[in-house]
Amino acid sequence: MAQKSILITGCSSGIGYAVAHGLKDAGWRVFATCRNPDDVERLTGEGLESFCLDLTDTGSITAAVAETITRTGGTLDALYSNAAIALPGAVEDLPTDGMRAVFETNLFGLHELTRQVIPVMRAQGHGRIVQCSSVLGLVPMKWRGSYVASKYALEGLTDVLRLEMADTPIKVILVEPGPVTSRLRINSIPHFERWIDWKASPRAAQYERSLLDRLYTDTGPDRFEVPPEAVTEKILAALASENPAPRYFVTKPTYIMNVLRRILTTRALDRVIQKG
Incomplete structure (x- = not known):
C-alpha cells in the first residue's frame, strides 16, 4: 500500500509540531509547513519534510501546494489546517486592521489553501480536510473576541463545506481542542503590543x-x-475512520461546553462562562 501523505500548517511548535x-511516526508522509525559514530548517533537521507556507500570502500558499504535489507525484491524501494566531484584547479596543490580520491567517488563508487542495483530491477520488477549531469556536470568552470570531467563522465555513462535499469522496472534519499546551499565549504578545493601546x-x-x-x-x-x-x-482517528465524525472533541472543557451550549439558555451559559 502506498504511503499516505498529509500537508500540515503551523508546525513550528505546539499542536502542529506534535501532530507532524x-x-x-504512524507511517504518514508528512509535509510540515510553517512561516519562518529558521523553523523549516529545524524541522528538516528533525527528519520532517518541511517548507515555508505563509497563510497571509497567496503566492506562498500556491507555492506550497505545488511543492507538495510535485513531491508526491500529484496526490495528497489529507490536509490538516492547524496554523492560527491570537490577538487578545477587549472588543472595543480591537482595531479593525488587527481583526483583519487575525482573519487573514485563521480564516482567509485557510480558505485559500483548502480551495487549492480540493481539485487535487477531486482528481484522485478521495481526501480528508481537517480543520483545527477550538472550544472558542463553540462558546465565547472575554478578551478573546478576534480569536472567537475567527473560529466561529471557521465553524460555519467548515459546516457548509462538509454539506457541499457530501456528494464527493472528500471528507471534511473539525477538530475541537480546548486547553492544550502550546505557544499561542506567548506568540500572541507581539500582536497585542502592536494593536492594543490598553493604557488608553x-x-x-x-x-x-x-x-x-x-x-x-x-x-x-x-486546569484541564x-x-x-x-x-x-x-x-x-479522523484519518483512519471510514466514516469520520463531523467533529472530534479533545479536552474535558470542550465536551462540557458543547453540551452546555445546547441545553442552557444564553444567559445561563453566560453566567457559567463568567464564573470560569
Whole structure:
C-alpha cells in the first residue's frame, strides 16, 4: 500500500509540531509547513519534510501546494489546517486592521489553501480536510473576541463545506481542542503590543487586574490542560475512520461546553462562562 501523505500548517511548535511528528511516526508522509525559514530548517533537521507556507500570502500558499504535489507525484491524501494566531484584547479596543490580520491567517488563508487542495483530491477520488477549531469556536470568552470570531467563522465555513462535499469522496472534519499546551499565549504578545493601546482604554484597570498578568506571566498549565499529543490521537482517528465524525472533541472543557451550549439558555451559559 502506498504511503499516505498529509500537508500540515503551523508546525513550528505546539499542536502542529506534535501532530507532524506523531503522524510521521504512524507511517504518514508528512509535509510540515510553517512561516519562518529558521523553523523549516529545524524541522528538516528533525527528519520532517518541511517548507515555508505563509497563510497571509497567496503566492506562498500556491507555492506550497505545488511543492507538495510535485513531491508526491500529484496526490495528497489529507490536509490538516492547524496554523492560527491570537490577538487578545477587549472588543472595543480591537482595531479593525488587527481583526483583519487575525482573519487573514485563521480564516482567509485557510480558505485559500483548502480551495487549492480540493481539485487535487477531486482528481484522485478521495481526501480528508481537517480543520483545527477550538472550544472558542463553540462558546465565547472575554478578551478573546478576534480569536472567537475567527473560529466561529471557521465553524460555519467548515459546516457548509462538509454539506457541499457530501456528494464527493472528500471528507471534511473539525477538530475541537480546548486547553492544550502550546505557544499561542506567548506568540500572541507581539500582536497585542502592536494593536492594543490598553493604557488608553476605558478598561485599563481591568487589563492590569487580569489580562496583563495572564498574558505575560507563566503560571503553569491551565486546569484541564492536556499535551498536544492528545490532538494527534484525534487526528489519527479522523484519518483512519471510514466514516469520520463531523467533529472530534479533545479536552474535558470542550465536551462540557458543547453540551452546555445546547441545553442552557444564553444567559445561563453566560453566567457559567463568567464564573470560569
